[in-house]
Amino acid sequence: MQEFEQYIGGDFSKASANFESLDPASGTAWALMPEAREADVNAAVEAAHAAFLAPEWADMTATARGKLLYRLADLVAENASELARLETRDTGKIIRETSAQIAYVAEYYRYYAGLADKIEGAHLPIDKPDMEVWLRREPVGVVAAIVPWNSQLFLAAVKLGPALAAGCTVVLKASEEGPAPLLAFARLVHEAGFPAGVVNVLTGFGPRCGAVLTSHPKVAHIAFTGGPDTARHIVRGSAENLASTSLELGGKSPFIVFEDADLESAANAQVSGIFAASGQSCVAGSRLVVAASVKEAFLAKLKAKAEAVIIGAPDNMATEVGPLCTAAQVACAEDIIARSLAAGAKLVTGGTRLEGAGHYFPPTILDCSAAPDAPCLTEEFFGPVLSAVSFESEAEALDIANDTAFGLASGVFTTSLTRAHRMIRGIRAGIVWVNTYRAVSPIAPFGGHGLSGHGREGGLAAALDYTRTKAVWLRT
Ligand code: NAD
Numbered sequence: 240m241q242e243f244e245q246y247i248g249g250d251f252s253k254a255s256a257n258f259e260s261l262d263p264a265s266g267t268a269w270a271l272m273p274e275a276r277e278a279d280v281n282a283a284v285e286a287a288h289a290a291f292l293a294p295e296w297a298d299m300t301a302t303a304r305g306k307l308l309y310r311l312a313d314l315v316a317e318n319a320s321e322l323a324r325l326e327t328r329d330t331g332k333i334i335r336e337t338s339a340q341i342a343y344v345a346e347y348y349r350y351y352a353g354l355a356d357k358i359e360g361a362h363l364p365i366d367k368p369d370m371e372v373w374l375r376r377e378p379v380g381v382v383a384a385i386v387p388w389n390s391q392l393f394l395a396a397v398k399l400g401p402a403l404a405a406g407c408t409v410v411l412k413a414s415e416e417g418p419a420p421l422l423a424f425a426r427l428v429h430e431a432g433f434p435a436g437v438v439n440v441l442t443g444f445g446p447r448c449g450a451v452l453t454s455h456p457k458v459a460h461i462a463f464t465g466g467p468d469t470a471r472h473i474v475r476g477s478a479e480n481l482a483s484t485s486l487e488l489g490g491k492s493p494f495i496v497f498e499d500a501d502l503e504s505a506a507n508a509q510v511s512g513i514f515a516a517s518g519q520s521c522v523a524g525s526r527l528v529v530a531a532s533v534k535e536a537f538l539a540k541l542k543a544k545a546e547a548v549i550i551g552a553p554d555n556m557a558t559e560v561g562p563l564c565t566a567a568q569v570a571c572a573e574d575i576i577a578r579s580l581a582a583g584a585k586l587v588t589g590g591t592r593l594e595g596a597g598h599y600f601p602p603t604i605l606d607c608s609a610a611p612d613a614p615c616l617t618e619e620f621f622g623p624v625l626s627a628v629s630f631e632s633e634a635e636a637l638d639i640a641n642d643t644a645f646g647l648a649s650g651v652f653t654t655s656l657t658r659a660h661r662m663i664r665g666i667r668a669g670i671v672w673v674n675t676y677r678a679v680s681p682i683a684p685f686g687g688h689g690l691s692g693h694g695r696e697g698g699l700a701a702a703l704d705y706t707r708t709k710a711v712w713l714r715t
Pocket of ligand 1: 385387390394412413414415448451453466470472489520521647686
């Protein structure tokens with residue numbers, strides 16, 4: 240069995256305990272992971288805190304920090320196939336997706352490398368002739384970065400990139416589900432030449448590891464991606480250290496199709512928008528809101544495309560939908576489908592787990608037009624399940640789209656420019672994609688509101704989140 244180590248203070252080591260990681264394609268153990276507990280977490284935070292104060296990092300110029308990030312980006316690109324292979328092996332995410340995603344993980348590090356020496360302070364024109372006043376932008380300190388399992392390398396990059404560009408140090412906690420890619424990534428951080436303790440990578444479980452980390456007195460900022468319930472625990476824990484938080488949580492994103500849309504292109508976007516990553520994506524377009532006049536035609540297209548999807552082993556380049564990450568998610572999908580059918584939803588396709596080894600669940604579509612209160616329309620869960628509702632008017636489409644406690648992403652498909660603008664104004668979500676879905680770029684901020692959290696990842700604003708200002712008054 241392959242064995243992985245944690246990375247603390249520039250050293251690779253065994254942790255207080257170990258646990259076995261399961262291969263989602265077979266359901267069997269394939270690797271032994273280090274399980275960080277309180278002592279490991281404390282050691283990692285102390286290492287990060289010491290590195291934050293040490294001159295090797297504290298006095299390093301922003302340009303030099305940027306160069307280290309460029310080196311890291313190059314190493315990620317050079318090791319892309321191995322990182323993608325490990326992510327596929329440990330999480331079941333198909334190789335086609337992990338390979339594509341790793342390319343833009345490197346781009347995120349490049350973007351923040353270039354940004355490191357562009358994080359500027361400001362001069363303030365105070366109304367006193369004998370006073371010079373300015374703002375310095377300084378790094379906040381030790382950052383606790385916590386990620387879920389579904390896109391670990393990417394979700395780590397959107398935290399590490401801006402945090403390191405700003406001059407912070409980081410303790411990154413990989414998810415206990417599929418931590419292999421981040422533990423391997425730690426070797427690239429080491430090779431890139433960051434001073435010891437600037438980046439520390441460990442993994443472990445929520446209460447024994449994540450909670451200890453986020454409530455640690457030497458943590459200044461918590462960058463968390465995960466579910467709303469965990470976020471609540473973290474925010475309560477941060478009452479101890481009063482750390483600032485950025486929370487990237489779940490979504491129940493509407494995918495709105497008007498009768499004037501290019502239905503073929505909308506159907507392709509909807510299929511990848513919900514079934515990519517087997518639906519295990521926070522921005523999955525899980526609620527189809529479709530004009531009643533085209534509902535039957537659109538659902539027929541989706542059914543044909545969903546049934547043609549190639550389901551198979553995640554390490555096969557031909558596979559389009561792989562297994563879910565855990566057995567618990569298969570059970571969750573089954574449970575929510577059963578409750579939604581009982582509430583009046585109609586099954587269009589899929590709906591039952593596939594026989595045999597592994598956590599396979601087929602692309603599933605539910606027509607909830609007669610069941611507006613079906614749980615599949617309101618409860619966030621990770622699975623390849625699309626829930627459709629129809630509308631008669633633009634106002635009704637907007638009401639349905641906004642009828643959610645989440646506010647992360649949305650998609651609008653229409654050929655009317657003026658309608659697109661009205662929808663853009665009316666939708667309450669952090670992202671609106673028009674006639675496209677799931678496009679990302681390091682330059683464009685990403686995040687939501689409501690139960691989807693707060694704060695933004697990507698773009699310049701994310702780097703500023705890892706800084707605080709110091710007002711300087713100088714009598715001349
Ligand atoms: P989760 O909240 O169960 O776990 C996320 C991370 O938090 C894991 O590393 C876990 O070990 C850790 N954790 C658990 N309890 C903790 C505690 N008490 N204190 C500190 N850390 C703790 O989420 P999950 O099931 O792994 O991932 C799925 C969730 O993540 C979904 O809700 C999904 O929408 C969300 N997500 C959001 C985004 C986004 O960018 N908005 C992206 C991906 C996933």
